[in-house]
Amino acid sequence: MLYIFCPHCGSRSQNEFAYGGDATVKRPELNKEISDQDWDNFVYLRKSPRGKHLELWHHISGCRQWIKVERDTSTHEIFKTYKADELTE
Amino acid sequence: MSQDFRLDNIGMVNRNKKISFTFNGKKYFGYEGDTIASALIANGVHLVGRSFKYHRPRGFFGVGVDEPYAILQLERNNERDPNIRATEQEIFEGLEVKSVNCWPSVSFDIGAINNFLKMFFPAGFYYKTFMWPPSFWYKIYEPFIRMAAGFGEASIKHDKERYEHKYEYCDLLITGSGPSGLASAYAAAKNGARVILAEDKPRYGGSLLTSDVNIGNQTGVEWSEKIITELKSMSNVIVKNRSQVFGYYDHNMLVMSERIGDHLPKTQKYLPKQRLWYIRAKEVLISSGSIERPLVFGNNDTPGVMLSSAAKEYMKVYGVLVGKKPLIFTNNDSGYETAIEFKKNGVNPLILDTRKEPSSDIINEAKNLGIEIKFSYVVVAAKGYKKVKSADIAKISDNKKDLSNIENIECDCICVSGFWTPSIHLASQSGNKSEFNEKIDAFIPKKSKQKENTIGSANGKFTLEETINEAFDKGYEVSNKITENNNKVSIPTVVEKKSTDHDKFWCVPLPKGKSYKRFLDFQNDVAVTDIELALREGFRSIEHVKRYTTLGMATDQGKTSNLNGLQLVSDIENKVVPQVGHTTFRPPYTPVSIGAIVGREVGKHSKPTRKSPMHEWHEKNNAVFVDAGVWLRPRYYKQGNETLFEASKREAKNVRKNVGVCDVTTLGKIDVKGPDAAEFLNRVYTNAWLKLPVGKARYGVMLREDGIVMDDGTTTRISENHYHMTTTTAQAANVLSHLEYYLQLVWPELNVNVVSTTEQWAGAAIAGPNSRALLMKLFPNTDVSNEGLPFMGYKEADLFGIPAKIYRISFSGELAYEVNVESDFGNFMWEKIIEVGKEFQIQPYGTEALSTLRIEMGHVAGSELDGRTIPHDASLEGLVSKKKDFIGKRSLSRSAFTKPDREKIVGVVPLDKTTSIPEGSYIVKDPKAKLPNPKLGHVSASCWSVEYDNPFSLAIIKDGKNMIGQKLFAMSPLKNKTIPVEIVSSHYVDPEGKRVRA
Numbered sequence A: 001m002l003y004i005f006c007p008h009c010g011s012r013s014q015n016e017f018a019y020g021g022d023a024t025v026k027r028p029e030l031n032k033e034i035s036d037q038d039w040d041n042f043v044y045l046r047k048s049p050r051g052k053h054l055e056l057w058h059h060i061s062g063c064r065q066w067i068k069v070e071r072d073t074s075t076h077e078i079f080k081t082y083k084a085d086e087l088t089e
Numbered sequence B: 001m002s003q004d005f006r007l008d009n010i011g012m013v014n015r016n017k018k019i020s021f022t023f024n025g026k027k028y029f030g031y032e033g034d035t036i037a038s039a040l041i042a043n044g045v046h047l048v049g050r051s052f053k054y055h056r057p058r059g060f061f062g063v064g065v066d067e068p069y070a071i072l073q074l075e076r077n078n079e080r081d082p083n084i085r086a087t088e089q090e091i092f093e094g095l096e097v098k099s100v101n102c103w104p105s106v107s108f109d110i111g112a113i114n115n116f117l118k119m120f121f122p123a124g125f126y127y128k129t130f131m132w133p134p135s136f137w138y139k140i141y142e143p144f145i146r147m148a149a150g151f152g153e154a155s156i157k158h159d160k161e162r163y164e165h166k167y168e169y170c171d172l173l174i175t176g177s178g179p180s181g182l183a184s185a186y187a188a189a190k191n192g193a194r195v196i197l198a199e200d201k202p203r204y205g206g207s208l209l210t211s212d213v214n215i216g217n218q219t220g221v222e223w224s225e226k227i228i229t230e231l232k233s234m235s236n237v238i239v240k241n242r243s244q245v246f247g248y249y250d251h252n253m254l255v256m257s258e259r260i261g262d263h264l265p266k267t268q269k270y271l272p273k274q275r276l277w278y279i280r281a282k283e284v285l286i287s288s289g290s291i292e293r294p295l296v297f298g299n300n301d302t303p304g305v306m307l308s309s310a311a312k313e314y315m316k317v318y319g320v321l322v323g324k325k326p327l328i329f330t331n332n333d334s335g336y337e338t339a340i341e342f343k344k345n346g347v348n349p350l351i352l353d354t355r356k357e358p359s360s361d362i363i364n365e366a367k368n369l370g371i372e373i374k375f376s377y378v379v380v381a382a383k384g385y386k387k388v389k390s391a392d393i394a395k396i397s398d399n400k401k402d403l404s405n406i407e408n409i410e411c412d413c414i415c416v417s418g419f420w421t422p423s424i425h426l427a428s429q430s431g432n433k434s435e436f437n438e439k440i441d442a443f444i445p446k447k448s449k450q451k452e453n454t455i456g457s458a459n460g461k462f463t464l465e466e467t468i469n470e471a472f473d474k475g476y477e478v479s480n481k482i483t484e485n486n487n488k489v490s491i492p493t494v495v496e497k498k499s500t501d502h503d504k505f506w507c508v509p510l511p512k513g514k515s516y517k518r519f520l521d522f523q524n525d526v527a528v529t530d531i532e533l534a535l536r537e538g539f540r541s542i543e544h545v546k547r548y549t550t551l552g553m554a555t556d557q558g559k560t561s562n563l564n565g566l567q568l569v570s571d572i573e574n575k576v577v578p579q580v581g582h583t584t585f586r587p588p589y590t591p592v593s594i595g596a597i598v599g600r601e602v603g604k605h606s607k608p609t610r611k612s613p614m615h616e617w618h619e620k621n622n623a624v625f626v627d628a629g630v631w632l633r634p635r636y637y638k639q640g641n642e643t644l645f646e647a648s649k650r651e652a653k654n655v656r657k658n659v660g661v662c663d664v665t666t667l668g669k670i671d672v673k674g675p676d677a678a679e680f681l682n683r684v685y686t687n688a689w690l691k692l693p694v695g696k697a698r699y700g701v702m703l704r705e706d707g708i709v710m711d712d713g714t715t716t717r718i719s720e721n722h723y724h725m726t727t728t729t730a731q732a733a734n735v736l737s738h739l740e741y742y743l744q745l746v747w748p749e750l751n752v753n754v755v756s757t758t759e760q761w762a763g764a765a766i767a768g769p770n771s772r773a774l775l776m777k778l779f780p781n782t783d784v785s786n787e788g789l790p791f792m793g794y795k796e797a798d799l800f801g802i803p804a805k806i807y808r809i810s811f812s813g814e815l816a817y818e819v820n821v822e823s824d825f826g827n828f829m830w831e832k833i834i835e836v837g838k839e840f841q842i843q844p845y846g847t848e849a850l851s852t853l854r855i856e857m858g859h860v861a862g863s864e865l866d867g868r869t870i871p872h873d874a875s876l877e878g879l880v881s882k883k884k885d886f887i888g889k890r891s892l893s894r895s896a897f898t899k900p901d902r903e904k905i906v907g908v909v910p911l912d913k914t915t916s917i918p919e920g921s922y923i924v925k926d927p928k929a930k931l932p933n934p935k936l937g938h939v940s941a942s943c944w945s946v947e948y949d950n951p952f953s954l955a956i957i958k959d960g961k962n963m964i965g966q967k968l969f970a971m972s973p974l975k976n977k978t979i980p981v982e983i984v985s986s987h988y989v990d991p992e993g994k995r996v997r998a
Ligand SMILES: [Zn+2]
Pocket: A006, A007, A008, A009, A010, A059, A062, A063, A064, A065
């Protein structure tokens, strides 16, 4: 079970969190023209990298903040965690 | 009563406390501190079971967790417990155990015929034999295998015992209290670290309990007692016996099972039987020791053949002799310790040493004691069926290939030592890739992936001096990293007998003309020939060989068999062991009871039950409840002998005719506050929200980004920057996470806060033509006229002194209101509504009537918004704004969602107006079409229309808009029904929506 450092609460067990997928995906801006292809990429297409992955976790049984976690998908090593509005490296 | 094999002056059992127990119905006694194994051996019992495949007699092979043979079934307190290792289970007064895998009895077992048919049971037998014809599986193969296989029978009764889970955090977890565990725990604890020391056995000390050594001028036993006593007295240390750390998971999470009540006749009051510890450790020291390896020879599974270290432990810990004419068969010095122990207890052993001319302190000591030793000698085969009676022994050539001077000698046990295998299971589970150490012919951990170090013999350190030094250093080093303290304790001096290297020999060749079975895996009956066959048949990967032969796949996970199996594969393949590699170790290290894994999450604890504040009233008024997620909701209120169908019809009719009241507390409620709340709702919902005035509610639909409807509900503008959102009961949690996602990550610039208020409000829906009249009586000081409180209006009012909120919204399609009060006043509100409503013929209604009302009105709910529908499909396209953008809007223009024959919701009425259509039925054009019959869609919800008194269903079907008026068929293959139906509008009752606005 992962041990995730919530920037708001401290280190907490994985079972307090819900996984939220790739954190690098940016929602297209509202009211802007976008091609079918680009929209499909946003809605459906995700990479499944082996290694470093910046991902979202929701501290659902804690502070209810969405945070970003930089995790190695093969070793589960967590390098760094960020607040939702923090810039990632 | 004397015991033939009990020694008088040795052992740690409590001779003052006799304990009686039964084994296979026969009464025996032992002493407090005995295991089933030690007590049975003391009574001369060696036959305890039958092997898995050949049903060969089984005795005791080890003395702990590695035991492959002595697996019994325990009866305690009328509970059955299978898979109990006799070598671990301590006896208690009244204990009942019996053998498994034998029928009709352990000494006469019919299945043993397999032993004589063994040419028919080669490796892969099950794969090869039970393949064809498939129909034979259920009738012949499976019942046969089920009857013949298996270790014990699980109880099918409810387990009355209590099991608990515990979460613990520490600086350092140490697994095993042998010399390395004790020394490292002591060094780390003295340096201020918070330490947990776990020992799987009842007694602490590990190998110190049985080895003849000296630490700091004390015997090993004295030293371990001193250290444990001191550790127990320290507030920063938790010491646990009977506790097995069995799993090493990510981020240094380890799981340990503590057996608290298993050794007692009855679990103590206030204590669980077992406790599962989830331990998050900053650092871990694995000091799990090593397990002696067997030597392989003919019939080496005969009862009486056992590990030499086990024989020694039975003497030193339990005061029990495993035999009176022991043969010691060894390839290293460990066997000598056992021989010397026999000699000290008045028994003359014979040592067969595979080595040619070894010399060491301990060999000299054995010689001086007058113990007979034969060098370059091996056991060729054990003789005897239910117990060793003699052994064929032989001289072995220097190249270890040829046998000579074969002779038969009498003996009653054969104690084998093939050197030691480090227990690297936990390290391996943590991700540590092990490496093969040629010096010890075994794998040791290599580089840690997690914060873990392996020490002592688990790390291949087989001298006590090395072990103690390493452990003290590691304990200090690791604790210093965490506490930054510098309190170093001095390392005691160690005295032990010097020993020599082991002989790499491990498998005795077969003499000419003999075909003895030589077993590698004792629990799964895997012999040398099975591995040879698997390799001949082309299996190469050790993982495949394992699965094909079942080597190491039994409940002991090959603790004693793995390395010999690898040795054999590498010998045949002319490879070295590291090239063959070992199979992956996975948790649990030892079997864990299901009860411990489940913990307190049994019965009602498996999920919490949520009840509305009015729950007691519902109970008192004969409500029949239904699970709605974790909520309990009244399904209907039973009057007399009414059925569900009758009651829900009565309740629904009363809503249409008079007035009804329904508990809607379970609806999700979210407060949306902030200056940008309107803008936010405008982006979340498909319809327009910017112009909703204060005091007005609006129905809204929200989508996921892929255009699928996520949820619907009404949201009311309470004040300028404050909205009260409602969600469906099922989606409440998801909607909140969804809103938080957009506010925190996508549009952080919006100044809005959301918080769940579901639990804060109790809700009652009052619906029916009499509802306004009732409201006027409930709120005499508030104008609830159609002008004062129009459809979709909102008012705050006073309910007999209690502040209440009235929303004029309707799910039933009738004139209706929802009244909310703070939860604590929920029951007061409900009772007032019922009391005042009497004169208007009010009746409470449950979810079944609620469904009927919404279905015949064509209002969609979860069965239509099922995660596959877009607004169009549910006839909600009128709520989709063309002017503004919102979550999921772009997806709605994808080609699949704009097809002209896109699915749409319709109403379905059976032509005979009497046959109810099962939910889930297909709608088809031709019921007799060739299969697969092309389906137009499915029936999502069915009810008995109380308005028209005939069945009515909703369905989502292809090109639904143009299907209205058509005569089709509803088919339910599940219920074997084909019903001719007519497609009608989904708005079956009051299609103009006059009633809600009345
Ligand atoms: Zn948090």
